[in-house]
Amino acid sequence: MKLKTLKPLYLGGKTLIEGTSFETGEQHGRELLHKGYAEVDASKDAAAVDLTETESSAKSLTSSSALAATKATTKKKAG
Secondary structure (H helix, E strand, O other): OEEEEOOOEEEOOEEEOOOOEEEOOHHHHHHHHHHOOEEEOOOOOOOOEEOHHHHHHOOOOOHHHHHHHHHHHHHHHHO
16 A cells, blocks of 8 residues: 655654655555555655565564574573
């Protein structure tokens, strides 16, 4: 979903000034629209920031992956 900031926003590790075009996921976009932080950007220009890249590459945290990370940390401290 392509949006434009209405207020300065900190998104994706960057502060976007007012009027900056950005791309985000559908659910996140709807939330920003509802809160009044952004508006739909209908321009044909490319988005200045693409937040969808970080969303798709983020790994899901599951109980088994959390347990494995905890065990690995414990072994490093013990060793």
